[in-house]
Amino acid sequence: MRPHEDDITAWFHQQSRIDPSLFPIGIGDDMAEVCLGDAASVLITTDMLLDGSHFDLTTATLEQVGYKAMVASLSDCAAMATVPLAAVVAVALPPGFGQSRLKQLYAGIALAAEKYDCPLIGGDITSWRQSHPFAVNVTMLSRRAANAPVRRNGAKAGDAVCVTGSLGGSLLRKHLAFEPRVREALKLAQTVTLNAMMDISDGLSTDLNRICEQSGVGAILDAASIPISDDARTLADPLAAALHDGEDFELLFTLASEQCTRLMQAWDDPTPISQIGRIAEGSGMKVRMPDGRMAELTPGGYDHLNEPE
Ligand SMILES: Nc1ncnc2c1ncn2[C@@H]1O[C@H](COP(=O)(O)OP(=O)(O)O)[C@@H](O)[C@H]1O
Ligand SMILES: Cc1ncc(C[n+]2csc(CCOP(=O)(O)OP(=O)(O)O)c2C)c(N)n1
Ligand SMILES: [Mg+2]
Numbered sequence: 001m002r003p004h005e006d007d008i009t010a011w012f013h014q015q016s017r018i019d020p021s022l023f024p025i026g027i028g029d030d031m032a033e034v035c036l037g038d039a040a041s042v043l044i045t046t047d048m049l050l051d052g053s054h055f056d057l058t059t060a061t062l063e064q065v066g067y068k069a070m071v072a073s074l075s076d077c078a079a080m081a082t083v084p085l086a087a088v089v090a091v092a093l094p095p096g097f098g099q100s101r102l103k104q105l106y107a108g109i110a111l112a113a114e115k116y117d118c119p120l121i122g123g124d125i126t127s128w129r130q131s132h133p134f135a136v137n138v139t140m141l142s143r144r145a146a147n148a149p150v151r152r153n154g155a156k157a158g159d160a161v162c163v164t165g166s167l168g169g170s171l172l173r174k175h176l177a178f179e180p181r182v183r184e185a186l187k188l189a190q191t192v193t194l195n196a197m198m199d200i201s202d203g204l205s206t207d208l209n210r211i212c213e214q215s216g217v218g219a220i221l222d223a224a225s226i227p228i229s230d231d232a233r234t235l236a237d238p239l240a241a242a243l244h245d246g247e248d249f250e251l252l253f254t255l256a257s258e259q260c261t262r263l264m265q266a267w268d269d270p271t272p273i274s275q276i277g278r279i280a281e282g283s284g285m286k287v288r289m290p291d292g293r294m295a296e297l298t299p300g301g302y303d304h305l306n307e308p309e
Helices: 004-015 062-079 099-115 182-191 204-215 238-244 257-266
Strands: 032-037 040-050 082-093 120-127 135-144 160-164 196-199 218-222 251-255 273-280 285-288 294-297
Touching: 004 204, 040 062, 062 082, 062 099, 062 135, 062 182, 062 196, 082 099, 082 182, 099 120, 160 257, 182 251, 182 257, 196 204, 204 218, 204 238, 204 251, 204 285, 218 294, 251 257, 257 273
Parallel strands: 082 120, 218 285
Antiparallel strands: 032 040, 040 135, 082 135, 160 251, 160 273, 196 251, 218 273, 285 294
């Protein structure tokens, strides 16, 4: 079944009557683009992370949470092959949170800001009057690189489907300490023509479905080619983990088959790239299982609107 989140964001997209000459990219991609005149533009994304949903403060440190909040947004900048510019960070604090814990959070934010050259330029502090969980929201700006921002809607039948890094088992470790693929995305866009790209936050099955739906195509994956992470291999069903766990924060992209051949020859970055399947005409996703059997692939990743009541 289609994720409920996608139903409502598609509805938001339908409702929005924005002028494409002012906002060339609106609802539906990892970032929206705002024209500033004279061919200049800025891209923007916002993401809220909640204690209990995106991290668990009984086990994660505030420094890890600050880092994660920043790199999740940096991953959106990478998803469109854009250059991060700056971040503003808003927090909602439980009563009695205090300055010293805010400084721990800041240490994680500052670590990511420094590492990815994306300074914190503002924010907001609010506190709950009653007992409520901690929340942190990052809004981030980026700018175009030499390439146009890579969108979700450009995949074409016959394209190769590729990912960076490896997938699955993120909850064991990676989701608090990953490296957003900013450098890799810019290198990719410099080396080849990318038809579609996004980052994998909700899970390969759910996020590939977004590219397919927005591009009006289907996809066939080859399970044996999916790079399964070492952490996913410790779980009961490593392939299911790679397909559905989410928070891999790897790049998922499609490009013409000859471009893919060229990319595989030219790619010299330490982060590996794998071709995991092909874009097909029509709609829907299939996966060739390791035993050769073809199975339907339905979006089985994270859906905030499909949580138990
Ligand atoms: N509350 C909202 N109001 C308007 N647009 C929204 C809202 N929530 C999400 N969106 C938009 O819906 C699109 C799809 O969201 P999603 O797939 O979750 O993106 P991401 O994984 O990059 O956060 C994005 O363009 C996002 O900006
Ligand atoms: C305590 C806890 N439970 C569950 C998860 C797993 N998880 C939480 S949100 C999420 C999906 C990604 O988050 P979302 O807010 O949808 O990010 P976006 O797609 O908007 O970038 C996943 C896999 C987690 N990281 N921590
Ligand atoms: Mg989401």
